[in-house]
Amino acid sequence: MTDLAILGWYSVIALCLVMYVVLDGYDLGLGILxxxxxxxxxxxxxxxxxxxxxxxxxxxIILLGVSLWAGLPGAYAVALPALYLPVIxxxxxxxxxxxxxxxxxxxxxxxxxxxxxxxxxxxVAAVTQGLIMGGLLSGVRVEDxxxxxxxxxxxxxxxxxTAAATVALYVTAAAAVLQVKDGYxxxxxxxxxxxxxxxxxxxxxxxxxxxxxxxxxxxxGAQLVVATxxxxxxxxxxxxxxxxxWADRGPQPVVLLTIAEVAGMTGxxxxxxxxxxxPELTLPEVAAPPSxxxxxxxxxxxxxxxxxxxxxxxxxxxxxxxxxxxxxxxPEGVSPASEAxxxxxxxxx
Amino acid sequence: xPDPTVLDLSRWQFAVTIAFHMTFPAIxxxxxxxLAVVYALHLRTRKPVYLQIFRFWKRIFxxxxxxxxxxxxxxxxxxxxxWGKFAHATGPIIGPIIGMExxxxxxxxxxxIGIMLYGDGRVSERVMMVSTSLVALGTILSxxxxxxxxxxMQTPSGYRVVDGQFVPTSWWEAIFSPSFxxxxxxxxxxxxxxxxxxVAGIGAYYLRHGRATEFxxxxxxxxxxxxxxxxxxxLWIGDQVAARYVIPDQPAKFQxxxxxxDSDNTGYLLLVVPDQQAxxxxxxxxxxxxxxxxxxxxxxxxxxxxxxxxxxxxxxDMLTTFYGFRAMFYASMVMFAAAFVGVVLRLRGRLYSSPxxxxxxxxxxxxxxxxxxxxxxxxxxxxxxWVVFGEMRTADGVSDxxxxxxxxxxxAFTLTYLTLLVVWVVYVVRSVRRxxxxxxxxxxxxxxxxDPRRDAEVTA
Numbered sequence: 183m184t185d186l187a188i189l190g191w192y193s194v195i196a197l198c199l200v201m202y203v204v205l206d207g208y209d210l211g212l213g214i215l216x217x218x219x220x221x222x223x224x225x226x227x228x229x230x231x232x233x234x235x236x237x238x239x240x241x242x243i244i245l246l247g248v249s250l251w252a253g254l255p256g257a258y259a260v261a262l263p264a265l266y267l268p269v270i271x272x273x274x275x276x277x278x279x280x281x282x283x284x285x286x287x288x289x290x291x292x293x294x295x296x297x298x299x300x301x302x303x304x305x306v307a308a309v310t311q312g313l314i315m316g317g318l319l320s321g322v323r324v325e326d327x328x329x330x331x332x333x334x335x336x337x338x339x340x341x342x343x344t345a346a347a348t349v350a351l352y353v354t355a356a357a358a359v360l361q362v363k364d365g366y367x368x369x370x371x372x373x374x375x376x377x378x379x380x381x382x383x384x385x386x387x388x389x390x391x392x393x394x395x396x397x398x399x400x401x402x403g404a405q406l407v408v409a410t411x412x413x414x415x416x417x418x419x420x421x422x423x424x425x426x427x428w429a430d431r432g433p434q435p436v437v438l439l440t441i442a443e444v445a446g447m448t449g450x451x452x453x454x455x456x457x458x459x460x461p462e463l464t465l466p467e468v469a470a471p472p473s474x475x476x477x478x479x480x481x482x483x484x485x486x487x488x489x490x491x492x493x494x495x496x497x498x499x500x501x502x503x504x505x506x507x508x509x510x511x512x513p514e515g516v517s518p519a520s521e522a523x524x525x526x527x528x529x530x531x
Numbered sequence: 532x533p534d535p536t537v538l539d540l541s542r543w544q545f546a547v548t549i550a551f552h553m554t555f556p557a558i559x560x561x562x563x564x565x566l567a568v569v570y571a572l573h574l575r576t577r578k579p580v581y582l583q584i585f586r587f588w589k590r591i592f593x594x595x596x597x598x599x600x601x602x603x604x605x606x607x608x609x610x611x612x613x614w615g616k617f618a619h620a621t622g623p624i625i626g627p628i629i630g631m632e633x634x635x636x637x638x639x640x641x642x643x644i645g646i647m648l649y650g651d652g653r654v655s656e657r658v659m660m661v662s663t664s665l666v667a668l669g670t671i672l673s674x675x676x677x678x679x680x681x682x683x684m685q686t687p688s689g690y691r692v693v694d695g696q697f698v699p700t701s702w703w704e705a706i707f708s709p710s711f712x713x714x715x716x717x718x719x720x721x722x723x724x725x726x727x728x729x730v731a732g733i734g735a736y737y738l739r740h741g742r743a744t745e746f747x748x749x750x751x752x753x754x755x756x757x758x759x760x761x762x763x764x765x766l767w768i769g770d771q772v773a774a775r776y777v778i779p780d781q782p783a784k785f786q787x788x789x790x791x792x793d794s795d796n797t798g799y800l801l802l803v804v805p806d807q808q809a810x811x812x813x814x815x816x817x818x819x820x821x822x823x824x825x826x827x828x829x830x831x832x833x834x835x836x837x838x839x840x841x842x843x844x845x846x847x848d849m850l851t852t853f854y855g856f857r858a859m860f861y862a863s864m865v866m867f868a869a870a871f872v873g874v875v876l877r878l879r880g881r882l883y884s885s886p887x888x889x890x891x892x893x894x895x896x897x898x899x900x901x902x903x904x905x906x907x908x909x910x911x912x913x914x915x916x917w918v919v920f921g922e923m924r925t926a927d928g929v930s931d932x933x934x935x936x937x938x939x940x941x942x943a944f945t946l947t948y949l950t951l952l953v954v955w956v957v958y959v960v961r962s963v964r965r966x967x968x969x970x971x972x973x974x975x976x977x978x979x980x981x982d983p984r985r986d987a988e989v990t991a
Contacts, residue, residue, distance in 0.1 A: 233645075233648075233649065234645040234648075234649050235645060237596075237597070237600060237640075237641035237642075237644050237645060238638070238641045238642050238645065240600065240604070240641070241633070241637055241638050241641045241642075243604065244603070244604050244607055244633055244637065245630070245633045245634065245637075245638075247604075247607045247608055247611070248607055248626060248629050248630045248632075248633050249630060250611075251607075251610060251611060251618055251622050251626040251629070252622055252623070252625075252626025252627045252629070252630045253626070255618055255619045255620075255621075255622025255623060255626060255696070256619060258611045258615075258618050258619070258622060259611060259615035259616065259618045259619035259622070259930075260615070261611070262608065262611030262612045262615060262618075262930075263611070263612065263615045263930040263931065263932050266612055266930075266932055266936050266940070267936060267940070269608055269612060270608075270612065270940045270943070270944075273601075273604060273605045273608060274943060274944070274947055276601055276604060277601040277602065277604075277605070277947060277951070278947070280597050280598075280600065280601040281594070281597055281598060281601065281951060281954065283597070284593055284594045284596075284597035285594060285954065285958060287593075288590050288593065288594075327619075328615075328616075328931065329615070329930075329931065332933075333932070333933045333935070333936050470622055470623040470626065471623050471693070471696070471698040471699070473623070473698060473699045473700070473702075474622075474623035474624070474626070474627055474698075474699055477627050477699065477702055478626075478627050478630060481627065481630070481631050481634075482627065482630040482631060482633075482634050485631075485634035485635055485638075486634065488634075488638075489634055489638040489642075492638050492639065492641075492642025492643065493638075493642060495642065496642050496643070496645045496646065499645070499646050499650060499653070499654055500645065500649070500653075
């Protein structure tokens with residue numbers, strides 16, 4: 183029973199990770215794309231699209247951190263000191279871009295400086311998230327349940343690869359979201375780049391997949407089968423994405439990429455199980471006592487559907503295509519981001 | 532035993548990051564409630580000024596909230612980064628409490644703040660009202676859980692220790708630990724009062740400069756009303772916090788905040804320069820007998836216990852605890868006096884026409900933040916050397932990390948946060964200088980459908 187409860191909580195943590203990568207991935211990607219946009223209107227569009235959603239999207243990383251701490255304190259206390267530098271740099275980047283978005287969203291123009299902070303902050307956040315993932319998968323030195331490695335242990339050739347793959351993933355996700363959202367600003371460059379990006383992403387993921395040297399006992403039986411199936415589903419979605427779907431301006435890229443992300447990450451987690459901090463720390467070793475896990479499942483777990491609803495509702499309210507506005511077109515007292523996207527053909531009340 | 536420099540640096544890093552973080556919830560919790568009230572007034576009265584107030588303040592709220600979110604993310608991770616052993620030991624109790632904060636409060640705020648900030652004109656007014664209220668509810672719930680977690684560190688209960696880990700035995704007792712019942716209302720009133728001073732200060736600025744006078748009058752009247760009602764309650768509750776939990780549960784904190792070493796002083800100290808090693812104050816300025824009067828003995832004979840009653844290794848630092856408390860206490864006295872003058876002026880009908888009082892209020896704009904940070908310094912520095920009072924020392928909670936990394940990241944955080952503070956202040960000052968949108972003719976406010984430009988674009 184306890185094992186099942188721990189596994190239940192582990193899936194909540196996995197959900198947080200997947201939700202974070204899917205949701206904040208695209209808005210970090212939009213930030214990275216801003217770096218290549220010399221056009222003020224495009225900066226404006228990216229900021230507007232991010233402004234209405236980033237608070238909610240970013241909340242998942244906070245829940246991820248807290249869920250790890252509360253449910254797997256043994257892993258949290260080891261992984262964070264091991265990944266000290268990339269985590270802190272990520273936090274600093276996240277701060278910078280969040281403030282840049284909010285500071286720029288209420289004006290009518292996005293100053294170059296804020297655009298740059300938004301873009302660089304997003305890029306650094308993506309790179310460090312990749313380093314964190316890669317550093318963790320490369321293995322962490324642990325003695326007596328405590329981190330026993332060095333400050334720079336996270337920096338391995340493998341973690342550099344995962345960092346590159348993460349940037350490629352987020353930018354592709356942003357391109358996919360733009361495909362749905364962008365109604366008015368011509369984006370031939372992004373559309374062309376999207377195809378190239380997908381190829382780069384597929385290549386990066388393939389290299390990461392084959393470069394990953396796992397030094398711990400491999401799972402066998404059903405677990406290996408599930409992980410393999412998930413990996414194949416993810417790969418299939420990526421190939422489909424690469425082959426088509428960028429041509430028409432529909433939601434297919436978002437759907438396919440999301441399938442790839444969910445299947446890929448779930449596959450890795452299934453493959454790792456029960457290892458939480460490679461190569462050695464396992465789920466039962468790092469889990470909180472049963473009284474905490476029980477409380478978490480009931481108290482926190484039961485709130486997850488509500489949380490998903492808030493996320494869906496916030497995105498639902500701001501659905502539709504992007505409509506660029508000039509300052510004079512905006513009603514007084516309304517931020518550009520409020521007006522940025524409109525469902526097609528919707529009547530304004 | 533980890534490197535002592537890592538301990539000191541980690542403590543400083545945490546102190547700087549949490550003090551910066553705390554500034555923003557201190558403002559935004561109260562502001563979110565203010566915004567909900569103002570939006571409700573707009574729906575009820577249909578007076579343009581309320582929508583004007585709502586739109587002006589929500590922009591200041593937005594950046595404050597963003598700063599609170601991003602700096603709060605830092606705090607969550609810092610528990611694991613610099614305080615890995617603390618995180619491991621307390622994770623089973625504090626982790627779930629913070630987890631509840633995230634799922635019940637934080638997502639609620641983050642989910643609906645987008646609608647509240649950018650929903651104007653695209654969702655119905657009822658949805659706007661609901662979203663604004665949900666954001667306010669979220670901030671209150673957030674305060675509840677955070678104070679619960681911190682109160683558990685002050686007065687731990689409902690647990691037993693197994694292999695160096697705190698294992699919950701009763702969630703009820705852990706969540707509602709003995710100090711929670713007094714500290715929660717203390718904090719909630721604190722943030723409401725802080726936001727009210729901010730609103731009052733900016734309202735007074737407009738009255739003083741003769742701009743947006745209707746806006747200035749309404750906000751000044753509302754915020755001073757709130758302050759006048761809440762301050763007396765806050766003084767009473769603050770007194771209860773000391774009497775019901777600090778004095779009985781954490782005597783060393785009380786001894787340090789009084790600034791006494793020996794237990795024979797019946798006065799009240801205003802200034803000290805303590806020498807922690809020599810167990811005495813190098814400089815000491817006080818009012819004789821006042822300490823006894825505060826302790827409700829008018830004969831002037833009651834002495835305040837001194838820090839020597841606590842063994843040296845269990846003493847908090849007197850300097851920070853003493854001045855943290857003084858910052859909170861003196862700030863609240865100034866606020867009380869200012870609120871009193873406000874009541875007098877209101878009764879004489881001169882509240883809106885006294886430039887000197889308005890200038891005074893402009894100066895008082897950030898005073899609530901000073902009081903709140905002072906209060907937290909007292910609570911946290913006074914708890915030392917414990918991180919979980921009576922159970923786990925701060926020194927045993929710190930991670931084994933390289934001092935170099937902590938120095939580098941501490942410098943990076945300090946620099947970033949100073950920049951952000953400047954950005955925030957400049958943003959607020961600019962917004963205030965630019966002023967709320969000019970008064971619109973009736974009818975254009977609230978009903979966006981009349982705007983032909985929008986229809987043209989949507990059908991385009």
